[in-house]
Amino acid sequence: MSKPIQVHNIETLEVKSHISDKVYTRSFKGVFRRLRIGGGALLFLLYFGTVWLTWNQRQAVLWDLSAKKFHIFSSTFWPQDLVLLSPILIVCAFGLFFLTVWAGRVWCGYTCPQSAWMWAFMWVEKISEGDRNQRKKLDRAPTSLQKVYKKSKKHGLWLLISVVTAVTFVGYFAPIRELVPSLLTFQAGELATxxxxFFTLATYLNAGWLREKVCLHMCPYGRFQSSMLDKDSLVISYDVARGEARGARSSGLDYKAEGLGDCVDCQMCVQVCPTGIDIRDGLQMECIGCAACVDACDSVMEKMGYETGLIRYTSERELSGEPLKIVRPRLVGYGAVLIAMIITLTWAIASRPLVSLDVAKDRGLYRLNTQGEIENSYTLKVINKSHQNRRYNVSVKGFEGLNLIGPAYVNLNPGEQLTFPLSVSVAPGALKVDVTEIAFYLTQLGQNDSSLMSTSRFTGPLDNHRKY
Ligand code: SF4
Ligand code: SF4
Known part of the structure; x- marks a missing residue:
């Protein structure tokens, strides 16, 4: 198995001075920028749009905290389904492992919400204050009406996006169609407010102020990604052999004869980088794999009439002159586990019972009822997780002579949870042992083979003359 590749600056991250400086990114165009805009637009559409969808007269995706139910389109999950959380988390983890081993930090660069919101905030910054040099100039300029206007516009738009983001997020937990009017009329509850x-502040600070520092200092993924990359992982790299020696050149000069490489040392790759690093120093932990430097350098190469790809997605093996190797044991291993976990998860979701029955024996061992029988009391809890009405016959089995005292039928509306008391009695002579296991059954009417069962204990004295 190949060794993990070296990622620079893991140890010295905190002392890199240029990271603590404000990063002024330059705007750029290119294939990967278009890809990221497409991915970001899809993410925003899903995030801001899904919360408004309706399904069967209720919000399609809603984590209803008060009712302790999670609705996702036609499915409803209950606290009892929390066991599914483990396979879901394992699928997510292996999905991320697979993606990282195959193509480095593509998740960070294209789909991570922190990056998507950061790029949106950077776009607002550009339309409010101008491009890189104008922003630098504005920051250095003394306070003026124009400066106040531009800064207010930027922060106002940032806050607007943050508020909409926060309301949407809370709308996944409290019905959005009730939440928005209640917020607008100042009638929302304290918790929702x-x-x-909180999420407005978090969005504003994370995407507006902290930006790349979240990726560098707060995100654990950036810390362990280096141990996952190997010599064949696709990462964004500068082709040192082709680029060096870097340097400016006059047009028409035979730069190769002068000992120069393809890098014209224009600094464009550094100026577009949202984390402010120079990819020519090698793969660094600060690199979020956004490919901005690829787009910037390609446009420079095109202008110079050179071949594009001086900075590109490549692997350490390919850079060292060997052929690119995509299929390898580590990637196949992660892929196989991922597929197995997706199949297991799908099976677990599809086969989870849509109606559940729990029986709890009430406190107290037994009592003698007015008919002189030994009686035990129980509480039955039935949950209908399906979207159909269900009607069940209630019965009890265990030994001869058991009598059920309580409802013979239960009706369950879609999504209804029913808790009801029930007693079981027996004539004193019918008891053979003082503790017997009994089973409660709910049989769906018209479908005798569709039963739910839950067991409990029946207790009573063997001595019929004992005082109860
Ligand atoms: S953008 Fe390309 S040519 Fe310009 S400095 Fe970076 S690597 Fe060199
Ligand atoms: S080095 Fe390139 S890919 Fe990495 S974060 Fe900077 S611009 Fe993005």
Whole structure:
């Protein structure tokens, strides 16, 4: 198995001075920028749009905290389904492992919400204050009406995006069609108001102020990604052999004869980088794999009439002159586990029972009822997780002579949870042992083979003359 490749600056991250400086990114155009805009637009559409969808007269995706139910289109999940959380997390983890081993930090560069919101905030910055040099100039300029206007416009738009983001997020937990009017009329509950305020602040700070520092200092993924990359992982790299020696050149000069490589040392790759690094120093932990430097350098290469790809997606093996190797044991291993986990998860979701029955024996061992029988009391809890009405016959089995005292039928509406008391009695002479296992059955009417069963204990004295 290939060794993980070296990622620079893991140890010295905190002391890199240029990272703590404000990064002024330059705008650029290119294939990967268009890809990222497409991915970001899809993410925003899903995030801001899904919350407004309706399904069967209710919000399609809603984590209803008060009812302790999670609706996702036609499925409803209950706290009892929390066991599914483990396979879901394992699928996500192996999906990320597979993606990282195959193509480095593509998740960070294209789909991570932190990056998507950061790029959106950077776009707002550009339309409010201008491109890189104008922003630098504005920051250095003394306070003026124009400066106040531009800064207010930027922060106002940032806050607007943050508020909409926060309200949408809270709308996945409290019905959005009730939440928005209640916020607009200042009638929202304290909890909802607090979380809207909290997520507004978090979005504003993360995407507006902290930006790449979240990726560098707060995200654990960036820390362990280096141990996952190997010599065949696709990462964004500068082709040193082709680029060096770097340097400016006059047009018409035979630069190769002068000992120069293809890098004209224009710094464009550094100026577009949202984390402010120079990819020519090698793969660094700060690199979020956004490919901005690829687009920037390709446009320079095109202008110079050179071949594009001086900075490109490549592997350490390919850069060293060997052929690119995509299929390898590590990638196949992660892929196989991922597929197995997706199949297991799908099976677990598809086969989870849509109606559940729990029986709890009430406190107290037994009592003698007015008919002189030994009686035990129970509480039955039935949950209908399906979207159909269900009607069940209630019965109890265990030994001869058991009598059920309580409802013989239960009706369950879609999504209904029913808790009801029930007693079981027996004539004193019918008891053979003092503790017997019994089973409660719910049999769906018209479908005798569709039963739910839950067991409990029946207790009573063997001595019929004992005082109860
Ligand atoms: S953009 Fe390309 S040519 Fe310009 S400095 Fe970076 S690597 Fe060199
Ligand atoms: S080095 Fe290139 S790919 Fe990495 S973060 Fe900077 S611009 Fe993006």
């Amino acid at each position: 607090f979380w809207v305020f």
